[in-house]
Amino acid sequence: MRYGGRSLAQGIAVGKACLYKPYDAKPEKKMLEPGECDKALLRYKTAQETALGELKCIYNNLSNEDEAAIFLAHIDILCDDVINEEIKDCICCEGYIEEWAVYSTYENYIQTLGKVKDTLICERAADLKDVQNRLLRCLAGIPENNLSMLQKPTVIVAHDLMPSDTAMLDRSMVKGIVIEIGGVTSHSAIIARSYGIPLLCVQNATQLVANDDTLIIDAFEGVLLLNADKATVESYIKKCDMWLAKKKEIERYITVKSICTDGTRIDVELNIGSATSEELKDSEYTDGIGLFRTEFLYMGRRQLPSEDEQFEIYKRVLSQFSGRHVTLRTLDIGGDKILESIQLPQEQNPFMGKRALRLCFDNLEIFKTQIRAALRASIYGNLWIMFPMVSSMDDFRRAKGIVTEVKEELALSAIPFDKNIKLGIMIEIPAIAMLADQVSKEVDFASIGTNDLLQYALAVDRMNPDVSTYYQIYHPALFRLIGFVAEQFRKEDKPLCVCGESAGDPLSAVVFIGLGIRKLSMGCSLISGIKKLICGMSLEKSERLAKSIQDMSTATEVENLLREALNEYI
Amino acid sequence: MYEKTTTIKNHSGLHARPASQFIACAKGFKSKVTISRINGKEGVNAKSIIMLLSIGLGKGESVNISADGDDEVQAVDTLVKLIESGFGET
Numbered sequence: 001m002r003y004g005g006r007s008l009a010q011g012i013a014v015g016k017a018c019l020y021k022p023y024d025a026k027p028e029k030k031m032l033e034p035g036e037c038d039k040a041l042l043r044y045k046t047a048q049e050t051a052l053g054e055l056k057c058i059y060n061n062l063s064n065e066d067e068a069a070i071f072l073a074h075i076d077i078l079c080d081d082v083i084n085e086e087i088k089d090c091i092c093c094e095g096y097i098e099e100w101a102v103y104s105t106y107e108n109y110i111q112t113l114g115k116v117k118d119t120l121i122c123e124r125a126a127d128l129k130d131v132q133n134r135l136l137r138c139l140a141g142i143p144e145n146n147l148s149m150l151q152k153p154t155v156i157v158a159h160d161l162m163p164s165d166t167a168m169l170d171r172s173m174v175k176g177i178v179i180e181i182g183g184v185t186s187h188s189a190i191i192a193r194s195y196g197i198p199l200l201c202v203q204n205a206t207q208l209v210a211n212d213d214t215l216i217i218d219a220f221e222g223v224l225l226l227n228a229d230k231a232t233v234e235s236y237i238k239k240c241d242m243w244l245a246k247k248k249e250i251e252r253y254i255t256v257k258s259i260c261t262d263g264t265r266i267d268v269e270l271n272i273g274s275a276t277s278e279e280l281k282d283s284e285y286t287d288g289i290g291l292f293r294t295e296f297l298y299m300g301r302r303q304l305p306s307e308d309e310q311f312e313i314y315k316r317v318l319s320q321f322s323g324r325h326v327t328l329r330t331l332d333i334g335g336d337k338i339l340e341s342i343q344l345p346q347e348q349n350p351f352m353g354k355r356a357l358r359l360c361f362d363n364l365e366i367f368k369t370q371i372r373a374a375l376r377a378s379i380y381g382n383l384w385i386m387f388p389m390v391s392s393m394d395d396f397r398r399a400k401g402i403v404t405e406v407k408e409e410l411a412l413s414a415i416p417f418d419k420n421i422k423l424g425i426m427i428e429i430p431a432i433a434m435l436a437d438q439v440s441k442e443v444d445f446a447s448i449g450t451n452d453l454l455q456y457a458l459a460v461d462r463m464n465p466d467v468s469t470y471y472q473i474y475h476p477a478l479f480r481l482i483g484f485v486a487e488q489f490r491k492e493d494k495p496l497c498v499c500g501e502s503a504g505d506p507l508s509a510v511v512f513i514g515l516g517i518r519k520l521s522m523g524c525s526l527i528s529g530i531k532k533l534i535c536g537m538s539l540e541k542s543e544r545l546a547k548s549i550q551d552m553s554t555a556t557e558v559e560n561l562l563r564e565a566l567n568e569y570i
Numbered sequence: 571m572y573e574k575t576t577t578i579k580n581h582s583g584l585h586a587r588p589a590s591q592f593i594a595c596a597k598g599f600k601s602k603v604t605i606s607r608i609n610g611k612e613g614v615n616a617k618s619i620i621m622l623l624s625i626g627l628g629k630g631e632s633v634n635i636s637a638d639g640d641d642e643v644q645a646v647d648t649l650v651k652l653i654e655s656g657f658g659e660t
């Protein structure tokens with residue numbers, strides 16, 4: 001079978017399907033047949049042992065302490081004497097089937113904990129639910145679908161993947177991902193692209209596909225093939241190898257210096273999230289970190305990272321970049337990024353709501369903790385601090401004021417920090433882009449976030465698949481806006497970077513360079529492609545292309561022109 | 571029977587990681603160990619994470635720990651010390 005889909009991360013993958021669906025079943029309330037009690041007890045005990053084996057296996061494979069602690073708690077719950085006795089009573093004395101005994105006994109405690117006002121306890125109800133589901137699944141004899149422990153080359157099929165799911169992905173085995181919802185800039189798509197995993201969005205995928213089906217993803221053409229014949233599979237394995245070989249060929253460019261044929265130097269910088277070794281593996285070949293998305297340190301965990309924990313991570317990254325700048329973007333949550341540790345308001349329009357800097361202004365303790373950690377780490381390298389979601393200079397001045405406050409507090413306690421830290425902003429709201437002449441006089445640097453700038457400029461919700469065709473990354477208006485900003489920053493001779501998704505897209509990157517941008521920042525997997533482009537390109541050519549776009553009126557015209565002009569460079 | 575009273579110091583109280591640590595410690599003793607709020611109802615099994623979570627002990631609450639058995643004194647003293655250490659949280 002052949003299904004159409006939207007490509008969110010290019011590439012080709014062949015593998016066995018793994019449906020990722022949280023197990024969710026409610027057993028029937030049924031009585032045991034007479035004399036079945038011992039068998040029921042044995043089945044419960046066996047399921048419990050299977051579940052324990054699974055949990056121990058997950059626990060032993062996790063290196064992240066916070067994730068490991070969660071599974072340790074699950075083991076405690078599973079082996080809890082009190083709940084065990086109650087389940088056995090429910091089977092032996094009350095005579096219910098083991099599924100119902102497990103379900104109802106756990107449900108009792110889930111209800112109890114769920115009613116407690118303390119959010120920390122409420123969260124434990126979710127852990128009980130998790131163990132309850134695990135036990136019921138083991139009783140049903142259904143094997144576990146865990147994304148962190150895959151045995152063979154796999155294509156994940158899921159409704160959507162949450163950041164915490166992707167954190168657990170076994171990247172050596174996941175060859176491709178199919179999801180049902182999400183746009184080009186959804187979290188799953190960004191992660192997939194940064195790790196070079198093909199990602200396709202196919203409607204109702206979880207209903208079309210069964211576990212262990214052979215799947216082919218062609219995310220260049222936007223096609224999903226289900227259980228194709230042998231010849232087709234073989235031809236795609238060849239295509240996939242060719243794609244990987246081309247990728248490898250491009251990867252050779254990772255070590256080259258990013259200098260245009262006429263000698264113009266373009267800084268190629270790195271975007272990172274959790275500062276994992278994988279993200280940082282090629283850091284020595286980059287000109288710094290253009291974007292450190294610190295919110296990833298806050299995601300998928302129950303408690304906020306402490307000042308010391310943040311300090312250690314910032315210190316490690318700063319030391320590793322030995323003098324090259326590290327641009328730390330302060331906590332940017334809200335919109336598509338949620339935290340377990342902070343209750344975010346339910347909003348009609350979260351992308352325009354209380355997110356990022358706005359949220360930090362209302363949670364000063366969280367904000368100041370991060371600034372303190374960053375300032376303390378600043379003595380280990382060249383730290384730049386950048387504020388997201390700035391819509392007016394009032395925002396920047398207020399944030400700067402808070403940094404000054406923290407500096408004073410540190411000075412009073414005689415804690416050292418770098419006094420010359422650069423402070424800058426993300427340019428992602430059209431209003432602040434239009435003010436670039438004013439902004440460039442006051443900030444030390446700025447970075448253009450193209451994903452949000454485009455979303456706000458075109459009035460397109462980038463998470464809504466129904467309007468995704470309106471999210472046009474080659475819209476000529478975007479290039480006009482960026483051109484204006486670049487001109488203003490050039491007049492003031494202040495650093496200006498483009499760090500959005502478009503910076504890693506060769507077609508857009510050429511135009512940015514032509515418009516005067518000299519710094520591009522992107523995920524690790526895109527760096528070699530952009531370096532290859534820069535090395536083969538003259539500044540004059542990119543300026544000419546940027547100029548011809550000024551006279552175009554649609555994204556299609558722009559894209560066609562760029563594709564034709566750049567065919568040989570990408 | 572042997573018992574002692576103490577106050578919970580760590581900011582997250584006896585849930586999450588501290589609860590796991592607490593029951594792991596309690597399980598190390600043979601005696602029957604219970605924990606309760608001061609002036610609260612009857613104590614609950616201190617070796618059960620579910621019971622510990624159900625009574626939800628937060629920071630600043632006073633609790634009573636009691637044990638009955640061969641190693642009751644050692645059990646109570648060790649658990650009180652663990653609570654007073656703040657579980658390594660600040």
